[in-house]
Amino acid sequence: MASIFKRGRWMDSTGRKCSEGAPGAKWVPSRIYSIQIMVDGRRKLFKGYSDKAATEQLASKLERQKAQGEQGLTDPYAVHRKRPLAEHVADWITELRQLGRDDIYIGLCKFRMGRLIQDCGWKTLDTIGVESFIRWRQTATAKVGTSAKVGRVASTL
Secondary structure, three states: OOEEEEEEEEEOOOOOEOOOOOOOOEEEEEEEEEEEEEEOOEEEEEEOOOOHHHHHHHHHHHHHHHHHHHOOOOOOOHHHHHOEHHHHHHHHHHHHHHOOOOHHHHHHHHHHHHHHHHHHOOOEHHHOOHHHHHHHHHHOEOOOOOOOOOOOEHHHO
């Protein structure tokens, strides 16, 4: 069970941090609540909010995540969702090279994926969206090759 509390510190009469035994020392509680949860037998602290009810909701969310992790219900791809998309493409290009694909094919794949990521503004896997792709497809023009004619939209190729 998570516990919610306010941390604090000892302050002297001038408003500086001091020890408990200093002359004029006064205990000043923090404005923000803290959350304490036991994870793997160790105490773990999380920063909450200045609102107690919002901090309680965050604590219950953390408790649910802890329980789901104990039951194996965590997202195994959470780390990958936060990685930059360019790193995923670089891993894919490395795999294509290991599979012995042609250098021209690899170059085309790298260029096309790079252009798509840049033009759509995708940074991570979570930022990929249908709307941005459709918007890109409607406005993208061919830049290379025999189909690179002025005003030719890439979606008609």
